[in-house]
Amino acid sequence: MSSTNTLMVLQKRRRRSLLRFLLLLALGAGLWLTLQYLNVRLERFATLFDRLGTLLATRYYPPDFEYIMRPRFLQSVLETIHMALLATLAGLLLAIPLAWLAAFNASPLPGVGKSAARVFITGARAIHEMIWAIVFIMVLGFGVLPGVLALTLGCIGFAGKLFVEEIESIDDAPVEAMRAAGAGPLAVFFFGVLPQVRTAFIGIGIYTWDVVFRSATVVGFFGAGGMGWYLRRTADQLQSDRVAAIILLIAALVVISEVISHHARTALEGRTGQRVLAR
Amino acid sequence: MSAAQAMPGSNPAALARWRQARRRGHMAVLAVTSLLLALSVWAVQGSVIPGTDWRRMGGFAEVVTGFGRFLPPDPTLLPTLFEPAVQTILIAIIGTLLGAVMSLPVAVLGAANLRPLGMPGYLLARGLMTMSRSIHEIVWALIFVSAVGLGAFAGILALACRSVGFVSKLLAEAIERIDMRPVEAMKAQGARPLDMVRHAIVPQLLPIGLGTLIFEWDINVNRAAVLGLVGAGGLGLTFHNQLIASNYAGVTTVLLTILAIILVGEAISVRLRRRLV
Numbered sequence: 440m441s442s443t444n445t446l447m448v449l450q451k452r453r454r455r456s457l458l459r460f461l462l463l464l465a466l467g468a469g470l471w472l473t474l475q476y477l478n479v480r481l482e483r484f485a486t487l488f489d490r491l492g493t494l495l496a497t498r499y500y501p502p503d504f505e506y507i508m509r510p511r512f513l514q515s516v517l518e519t520i521h522m523a524l525l526a527t528l529a530g531l532l533l534a535i536p537l538a539w540l541a542a543f544n545a546s547p548l549p550g551v552g553k554s555a556a557r558v559f560i561t562g563a564r565a566i567h568e569m570i571w572a573i574v575f576i577m578v579l580g581f582g583v584l585p586g587v588l589a590l591t592l593g594c595i596g597f598a599g600k601l602f603v604e605e606i607e608s609i610d611d612a613p614v615e616a617m618r619a620a621g622a623g624p625l626a627v628f629f630f631g632v633l634p635q636v637r638t639a640f641i642g643i644g645i646y647t648w649d650v651v652f653r654s655a656t657v658v659g660f661f662g663a664g665g666m667g668w669y670l671r672r673t674a675d676q677l678q679s680d681r682v683a684a685i686i687l688l689i690a691a692l693v694v695i696s697e698v699i700s701h702h703a704r705t706a707l708e709g710r711t712g713q714r715v716l717a718r
Numbered sequence: 719m720s721a722a723q724a725m726p727g728s729n730p731a732a733l734a735r736w737r738q739a740r741r742r743g744h745m746a747v748l749a750v751t752s753l754l755l756a757l758s759v760w761a762v763q764g765s766v767i768p769g770t771d772w773r774r775m776g777g778f779a780e781v782v783t784g785f786g787r788f789l790p791p792d793p794t795l796l797p798t799l800f801e802p803a804v805q806t807i808l809i810a811i812i813g814t815l816l817g818a819v820m821s822l823p824v825a826v827l828g829a830a831n832l833r834p835l836g837m838p839g840y841l842l843a844r845g846l847m848t849m850s851r852s853i854h855e856i857v858w859a860l861i862f863v864s865a866v867g868l869g870a871f872a873g874i875l876a877l878a879c880r881s882v883g884f885v886s887k888l889l890a891e892a893i894e895r896i897d898m899r900p901v902e903a904m905k906a907q908g909a910r911p912l913d914m915v916r917h918a919i920v921p922q923l924l925p926i927g928l929g930t931l932i933f934e935w936d937i938n939v940n941r942a943a944v945l946g947l948v949g950a951g952g953l954g955l956t957f958h959n960q961l962i963a964s965n966y967a968g969v970t971t972v973l974l975t976i977l978a979i980i981l982v983g984e985a986i987s988v989r990l991r992r993r994l995v
Contacts, residue, residue, distance in 0.1 A: 470812070473808050474812070476808065477808055477870035477871070487866060490866070517765070518764075518769060521764055521766070522765065525762065528758055561980070561981065564980075565977045565981070566940070566973055567940050569944045570943065570947075570957065570973070573957075579770075579775045580774030582770035583770050584770040584775075657854040657857065661947075664769050674860050686853060689852065689854075689857075690852045
């Protein structure tokens with residue numbers, strides 16, 4: 440390598456590192472301005488752990504486990520499981536046809552139907568299920584039904600997107616062969632598309648259960664049924680020891696549900712020999 | 719589920735086996751379907767029927783008019799939505815960044831092939847990952863509002879803590895899958911450990927990490943919108959105000975604004991991730 444060449448490389452490298460430095464400086468300045476704009480007092484960050492520590496040690500500890508053993512609370516836990524169950528089933532059943540409509544390679548209505556299904560799935564996904572719950576409460580009143588509906592929408596948004604991605608990555612050859620042979624759209628879906636995505640769909644369905652169950656534990660926060668309401672009530676009344684017990688119970692339930700679904704997914708993988716989505 | 723296999727042609731023994739497997743597959747589908755059906759009936763009878771305020775809901779016509787009140791959206795609200803929208807987006811960005819910074823040590827501790835602090839560190843990291851994901855953002859927000867008071871700071875901390883689980887889990891998996899050959903090549907050349915991290919490990923993790931971050935930012939906009947309901951500012955607060963004022967049309971406007979932000983964010987993130995991967 441000639442010396443001029445080395446010089447050019449060095450110069451280029453110096454220019455690039457200068458550019459990188461300026462970029463970093465701009466990012467830092469942007470970050471600082473943003474924190475100022477959001478009124479974040481960084482000095483509070485220094486005392487945060489102190490305060491959090493005393494808060495956890497004096498108010499949240501010890502957890503009031505007696506509270507979560509009361510029959511009325513346990514009833515709400517059962518209600519939470521019921522809500523998650525119904526919402527997952529209804530959501531998955533609705534998400535499959537919607538995903539079929541929304542997938543660009545298999546949609547039976549590639550025009551308006553596809554766009555409508557896409558907007559529906561994205562909309563269900565973009566809005567948080569808690570906000571959906573409040574909207575449904577505004578119309579239907581407090582209770583379990585608005586919670587189930589909100590969770591169903593959340594389930595459609597979550598599973599629908601994954602289903603669409605799965606359908607869009609199938610092998611198109613069987614679908615096109617069936618179409619060329621004159622098969623109708625329903626036949627194409629059931630015998631051309633579904634056999635290719637069945638295992639993945641079951642895996643996604645199991646995973647969706649986890650997500651929906653996790654949301655179901657708190658969706659009642661604004662009055663949509665389940666144990667979330669108790670979380671709200673104890674938090675509002677500053678009964679932090681009870682809040683701690685409820686949080687620990689939620690974590691335990693979520694872990695149990697995740698362990699079960701992990702085993703279900705592994706069993707599915709073992710049976711079919713296909714890799715099932717795992718996150 | 720062997721029904722998907724092709725039907726065997728002339729061999730009668732294979733045909734009988736195929737028929738039997740097919741029948742077994744049908745039986746399994748039937749069993750699962752009836753189990754799910756029974757569970758739904760149990761759930762509807764146990765919770766939905768007794769737990770819903772049917773009298774307040776009224777008949778079908780009332781429900782339809784109830785939903786009809788949300789339309790059309792109220793466009794006069796739009797100018798006032800700009801600032802909360804910016805706040806929500808910024809809270810999501812800062813929360814995601816802070817979560818990413820917090821994820822780094824957790825991911826390193828929780829990577830099964832590294833375990834720099836041995837088994838206790840590994841278990842601690844895995845426990846933190848589970849805790850972060852299983853505690854809902856609303857609960858994180860409640861904890862931090864009681865620690866630092868109302869405002870964006872509590873929201874940022876809540877989002878960061880909620881993000882740690884997902885980001886560090888994916889990052890730990892990426893670390894576990896790392897290709898060790900470049901690292902060993904550098905070691906053979908006598909490179910310093912820091913240089914090895916810088917030139918052989920970071921380049922392998924960067925695309926996955928950035929992709930995960932962009933994905934997580936998307937979700938965090940959605941979460942930030944709800945955190946306003948418990949006092950973290952942004953669009954959630956506007957939503958709350960419209961709710962209290964019973965301005966149904968305004969609620970729709972806020973929802974459409976959130977949808978618009980998410981759509982734009984998704985378009986950007988798809989493009990960014992395509993460039994990264």
